[in-house]
Amino acid sequence: MASLQLMHFGGSVIKGFYRQMSGLVAVGMAWHWMLAMAADGADFSPRWRWSNPMPHGANVYDMAYGLDLTVQVGERGQLFTSDDLIFWQPRNTGVTQALLAVTFLNNRLIAAGANGTIIYSDTLDSFTRVNLNTSDWLMGAAASANFAVVVGDNAAIYTSADGASWTRRTPPTGITNWLRSVACGKNNFVAVGEGGAILSSANGVSWKIEASGTTQHLNRVAFVNDLFWAVGENGTVLTSPNGNSWTPVPTGATNSLFAVAAISNAVVVAGDYELRSRFGNGPWSNEIAGVRFFSAEPWTYYAAVSETNLVVLSGRSGRILEGFTTNGIELAWVERRDSVRTWLFEVARGGDGYVAVGDLATILTSLNGIEWNLEAVPNPATNSILLGVGGSSNMLIAAGNKGTLLYSPEKHTNVVTTNYMGSTQVLITNNLNLMGLEWYAIQPRPTTNDLQGVAFSSGLFVVCGGRGSIFTSLDGSNWISRSSGVTSFLSGAAGFPGGFVAVGDRGVILTSSNGVLWTQQNSGTTNWLFRVRFLEGMLVAVGEKGTVLVSSNGRQWQAASTGINTWLNDVVKIAGSYYAVGNQGVVLASSNALDWVSVPSLTGKSLFGVATDGMRLVAAGVEGVIIRSLIVPFSTPVSIAQFGCTNATGQAHKLFLFAGKPDQRFAVRHSTNLVDWTEWETVFEFFDSNGTMLLLEEGPVRRREFFYARPLLSE
Known part of the structure; x- marks a missing residue:
């Protein structure tokens, strides 16, 4: 039974700044709502969280601003809210379809997306899904003071007075275009879409065709600075004072545009590596030209929103830019969370935590899989592509293109930190293991072939790669070439009690008892076997076309059933279950490594590596994506470290400081007599690596x- 921490409400006072959030208030630190139920036994339901990039890595397709909240919607049913643009709160939408549009209808939030998805919420604690009985993709949403409109493919137009009941409207005769966006302004709705289609309506019910003067696809329409602005393919920009007559606006953009917003007298259009701005009737400026110090990052921006004295952009992989002006003639752009966005090709356990490697000689380390640090690499490896990483308990090896080899030995140093207890200075000495933090390059490189697979067994390191290359080392710094007898690219290697296994292109499997002499085994497939792992007595190889092979000895291999045709790139075992990750964000799970089922993930980006510490899954891939899932829940107590209360205007303001483990979930119960207990409906989670949360609850005075x-533990 879990240990219980009681705290008596005695009326002490804790003062502090806080922000109102639906009755419950998070103070000064991020806190997080449930996205999905935790894995329990063989139900294979990992609750994924974003570790990199920050604040998240989801593709953002639309944004809205209202009720002092900025809202983002994106892939896999993800929805985020923020009241300060620093802490972004994931919300449990209850859907996995992509959310492509979002708007406020008075105090109700409405989001729409793929396969006719519409959800709404008044509190953000939970969302209600509307069944439209359609497979139409809904791409745009807008609302007046009392009417909401969503539009989508097959000229779909739906309207609602409350966000709960929807009516499909008939488009004008001859209109079958995919409608991609809708906006409301001057008591008029305007929808735009494929082939330059523009429709307008005074009431959202009856629509008419407007002449756009273009056949370019129009991706977005917005009402900003008292004008309708439509943007689309090949840098197309149109404006209209009323939605009826449209004028082309040359901005200098040539790529696809997806978003438009305004700040003061400046208008911003954004898209695929395009960001242009104009103040008043002045010239258009290229905001990603890199001429100014505060130029914008080149990226794909799908959405923009106008806020007080601020323009907020977001798009691919969750990147968020804020634009503002201090002089009224140019914009400055800032990104509050500057995350690594290079591709990551493998993640492994090493030293006291995790290490991930990737493009541009990227090496990231983390103690817990939550917070990641970028490590320095030696000069000879600068700009190398690191394809693999692994090793022993006292040595890490990173392998990459053109024969790049790095090693990081176990090495300890003392780090002195200064703390204060009251006014007394306290010096604390901590012992730090530099394995994974301090790297050395092998010079000269042992080969010009690319190297990727890394393995260790019985005191011997093995790396393998292009043209059947295999090298061994006893110390990580001196390497000897071994003959593999094959010319296939060997992308994966593993050590096991019988020696070593290497796998690669054309279904190649090689085994060796000593790392010196290698024998080819019959895999029964010509599919590329990308990686192989030894997982608690079982060798598991994964690769092209959803291939999974298992073996107990490396010589005889059995094909598993996955039911997919997607590349699988890595596999791991945790808490008795196997998990494989692959391209397009695929995650599979199995209880026996032979029968696999698909499980949800947060991203559609390819995942190239997965690792575990026995409690969490950590997967990494395209554009620096790192996601994590706590598979084995913490059973340690959650404590109420501090508590305070103030009474004002008939309301009690109760401030809690909870302490627990990162990613740990908990519920709060309260009682007035220690006999009858009531549990709050909200499920809480320690989202950051500190394992602490400040929470303000407002309620009646007792x-x-x-x-x-x-x-x-399992809810």
């Missing part, structure tokens, strides 16, 4: 009240 926090 003479006494008791609270305890209950860790959730």
Whole structure:
């Protein structure tokens, strides 16, 4: 039974700044709502969280601003809210379809997306899904003071007075175009779409065709600075004062545009590596030209929103830019969370935590899989592509293109930190293991072939790669070439009690008892076997076309059933279950490594590596994506470290400081008599690596009240 922490409501006061959020207030630190139920046994339901990039890596397709909240919607049913553009709160939408449009209808939030998805919420604690009985993709959403409109493919137009009941409207005769966006302004709705289609409506019910003067696809329409702006393919920009007559606007953009917003007297259009701005009737400026210090990052921006004295952009992989002006003649662009976005090709356990490697000689390390640090690499490896990483308990090896080899030995140093207890200075000495933090390059490189697979067994390191290359080393710094007898690219290697296994292109499997002499085995496939792992007594190889092979000895291999045709790139075992990751964000799970089922993930980006510490899954891939899932929940108590309360205007403001483990979920119960207990509906989670959360709860004043926090083990 979980340990319970009680705290008596005695009326002490804790003062502090806080922000109102639907009755419950998070103070000064990020906190997080449930996205999905935790894995329990063989139900294979990992609850994924974003570790990199920050604040998240989801593709953002639309944004809205209202009720002092900025809202983002994107891939896999993800929705995020923020009231300060720093902490972004994932919300449990209950859907996995892409959300492509979002708007506010008074105090109700409405989001729409793929396969006729519409959801709405008044509190953000939970969302209600509307069944439209359609497979139409809904791409745009807008609302007046009392009417909402969503549009999509097959000229779909739906309207609602409350966001809950929707009616499909008939488009003008001859219009079958995919409608991609809709906006509301001057008591008029305007929708745009494929082939330069523009429709307008005074009431959202009856629509008419407007002449756009273009056949370019129009991706977005917005009402900003008292004008309708439509943007689209090949840098197309149109404006209209009323939605009826349209004028082309040359901006200098030539790529696809997806977003438009305004700040003061400046208008911003953004898209595929395009970002242009204009103040008043002045010339258009290329904001990603890199001439100014505060130029924007070149990226694909799908969405923009106008806020007070600010323009916010977002798009691919969750990148968020804020634009503002200090002089009224130019914009400055800032990104509050500057994350690594290079491709990551493998992640492994090493030293005291995780290490991930990738393009541009990227090496990231993390103690817990949550917070990641970029490490320096030696000069000879600068700009190399690191394709693999692995090793032993006291040595890490990173392998890459053109024979790049790096090693990082176990090495300890003392780090002195200064703390204060009151006014007394306290010096604390900590022992730090530099393995994974300090790297050395092998010079000269042992080969010009690309190297990727890394393995260790019985005191011997093995790396393999292009043209059947295999090298061995006893110390990580001196390498000897071995003959493999094959010319295939060997992309994966593993050590196991019988020696070593290497796998690669054309279904090649090689085994060796000593790393010196290698024998080719019959795999029964010509599909590329990308990686092989030894997982608790079982060798598991994964690769092209969803291939999974298993073996107990490396010589006889059995094909598993995955039911997919997608590349699988890595596999791991945790808590008795196997998990494989692959291209397009594919995640499979199995209880026996032979029968596999698909499970949800947060991203559609390819995942090239996965690792575990026995409690969490950590997967990494395209554009620096790192996602994690706590598979084995913490059973340690969640404590109420501090508590305070103030009474004002008939309301009690109760401030809690909870302490637990990162990613740990818990519920809060309260009682006035220690006999009858009521549990709050909200499930809480320690989202950051500190394992702490400040929470303000507002409720009626009571003479006494008791609270305890209950860790959730399987709910």
